[in-house]
Amino acid sequence: MSQLIDPHGRSIDYIRLSVTDRCDLRCFYCLPKGFKGFEEPEHWLSFDEIERVIRAFGALGTRRVRITGGEPLVRKNLPALAARLQSLPGIDDLSLSTNAVQLTRHAEDLYAGGIRRLNISLDSLDKKRFQEITGGKLEKVIDGLMAAKAAGFTPIKINMVVMKGINEDEVETMVDFCIKHDFTLRFIETMPMGTTGCDAVNHYVDLQTVRTKLKQRFDLVPGVMPGGGPARYLQVAGTDLRIGFITPISQHFCETCNRVRLSVDGTLYLCLGQDNKFELRPLLRNGISDDGLQEAIQHAITLKPERHEFNEKPSQVVRFMSVTGG
Ligand code: SAM
Numbered sequence: 223m224s225q226l227i228d229p230h231g232r233s234i235d236y237i238r239l240s241v242t243d244r245c246d247l248r249c250f251y252c253l254p255k256g257f258k259g260f261e262e263p264e265h266w267l268s269f270d271e272i273e274r275v276i277r278a279f280g281a282l283g284t285r286r287v288r289i290t291g292g293e294p295l296v297r298k299n300l301p302a303l304a305a306r307l308q309s310l311p312g313i314d315d316l317s318l319s320t321n322a323v324q325l326t327r328h329a330e331d332l333y334a335g336g337i338r339r340l341n342i343s344l345d346s347l348d349k350k351r352f353q354e355i356t357g358g359k360l361e362k363v364i365d366g367l368m369a370a371k372a373a374g375f376t377p378i379k380i381n382m383v384v385m386k387g388i389n390e391d392e393v394e395t396m397v398d399f400c401i402k403h404d405f406t407l408r409f410i411e412t413m414p415m416g417t418t419g420c421d422a423v424n425h426y427v428d429l430q431t432v433r434t435k436l437k438q439r440f441d442l443v444p445g446v447m448p449g450g451g452p453a454r455y456l457q458v459a460g461t462d463l464r465i466g467f468i469t470p471i472s473q474h475f476c477e478t479c480n481r482v483r484l485s486v487d488g489t490l491y492l493c494l495g496q497d498n499k500f501e502l503r504p505l506l507r508n509g510i511s512d513d514g515l516q517e518a519i520q521h522a523i524t525l526k527p528e529r530h531e532f533n534e535k536p537s538q539v540v541r542f543m544s545v546t547g548g
Contacts, residue, residue, distance in 0.1 A: 224283030226519070228526040235285050236481035239272065239307075240547025241300065242292040243486050247321050248357040249345070251383065251412055251422035252543050265487045269303050271506045273310070275484060278515045280312030289337070290319040290547045292486070301331035308336030317341065317449075319381075319548060323358055325366030329373040339449070340370055341379045341408075346389050347399055355388065371403065377447070379406040379466070384432055385425035393432050394439060401463045408453050408466035413495070414532055416542035423536060428472045436465070452478070470495075476529035482522075483547045490522050491546055495530025495538070 226234040248255065267275070276287060287307055294300055308316050317339035318332065325342075344363060346352040352360040370378055380400055384390050393409065400407040409429050412422040433456070436442060445457030445464040452475040453466030469475070476493075483491040488503030500522035505515065531538060 224285075226279075226282050226284070226523045228523050230526070230528050232477075232479060232526075233283075234480055234482060234523055234526070235283055236288070237276070237279050237284050237286070238288045238290050238481060238483040238547050239276065240291050240483065240485045240545075241272070241289055241294050241303065242266070242297040243545050244296050245291060245293040245321070245544050246296055246323050246358070247293065249343075249355055251355075251385065251420050251425065252415075252548075254420055265503075267484075267486060267488045267503065267506070269299075269306065271488065271503075272303065272484075273306050274506065274512075274515065275488075275502060275519075276307050276313065277310050278512065278519055280310045281512075282516055282519060283312065285312060286315040286317070287313055288317045288319060288341075292544045292547075293321050293323070294318060295320055295324040295328055301328060301335040304332060304335030304337050315339070319343070320366075321356070321358070322363045322366030322370070324362075326362070326369040329366070329369040329375070333373045333375060338375060339377060339379075340375045341381050342367060342370070343383075344380045344396075345382055345385070346392055347395055348392070351389065351392075367403070367405075377406045379408055381408050381410055383410045383412055384427045384429065385412060385422075386427050388425055390427050390432070393436065397436065397440065397458070397463065397465065400465075401458065401461050404462060406447060406464050406466065408468055410468040411471045413470050413543075414536040415494075416545070420542065426471065429467045429469050430472060433467060470530065471532055474529060474532075479526075479529075482526070485545060485547055490519070491541075492522065492526040493530055494546060495532050496527045497538070498525045498527050500525060 224233045224235040318337050319341040322342045349360045412426050414423045441459035442456040443459050445455040447455045453468050455464045455466045457464050490500045492498040
């Protein structure tokens with residue numbers, strides 16, 4: 223049982239660890255075109271500092287760590303960091319979110335570093351459309367996915383942000399693709415994150431409409447999936463495919479939120495959709511003791527708000543997803 227209980231009675235046993243705010247794609251709903259305002263590396267937590275923070279979380283009952291970003295594979299020597307985190311007391315589930323662009327090169331090392339579960343962003347299976355959405359090449363992502371499968375990762379979850387007028391006509395194609403390759407599929411609603419220059423809200427789709435559409439073609443039965451996340455799963459009867467629906471807007475799941483996020487500059491964000499935060503970097507660089515660090519984390523958890531307000535205050539959060547750590 224975690225010793226981190228927030229003021230709303232929720233047990234916090236999950237941390238999302240952003241290891242970079244850089245990304246090698248430019249998804250229009252995540253980062254604005256031409257965005258160059260990335261933090262300079264001197265502000266980034268070193269691997270030693272990250273290890274200290276995660277060790278403290280582990281001592282306080284955190285079991286799950288998801289490495290994310292930005293794009294985590296643009297951080298040098300990421301497999302070495304994974305291996306260090308994997309061996310920390312208390313941490314028994316290490317996973318990675320990636321766009322898979324560089325996964326072909328890194329899959330085996332990441333597996334050797336102890337990562338077993340992967341979430342991979344994939345918003346389109348059409349080359350031209352993928353390029354329009356992300357600025358990147360679909361072939362690299364598909365090669366990365368196949369390399370991950372060959373390396374033995376399981377489960378591999380495909381994350382598709384469903385967007386009106388962009389890719390909502392591809393949901394069935396994505397289902398067929400995931401059945402064929404034995405991937406798990408999750409559909410995600412767009413969130414109003416860092417709205418300036420990111421056009422996410424204008425393409426919002428209520429995932430209930432996707433569920434209704436899929437039910438016309440597939441027999442969907444209740445499904446379960448291990449993991450600490452907010453997706454609600456259905457299974458396509460007669461197949462192994464589980465489809466998760468992540469609905470922060472149409473049906474928020476804050477009452478079961480079990481996580482906090484650590485950005486690459488050492489800021490602990492208590493909620494994706496609120497500005498409540500606590501700075502750990504100054505403490506780390508001013509020689510705080512291990513006990514002091516644990517006390518600071520316990521204090522930070524008291525700042526966790528009850529819920530996001532994406533619906534009530536859509537322009538409140540000015541951070542991009544890549545800064546918070548998606
Ligand atoms: N680079 C990694 C990746 O591609 O998975 C990890 C970071 S990325 C910011 C994490 C996820 O956030 C991706 O699946 C991305 O599609 C999603 N995302 C970014 N901005 C979003 C928004 N405004 N609404 C919903 N999802 C968003």
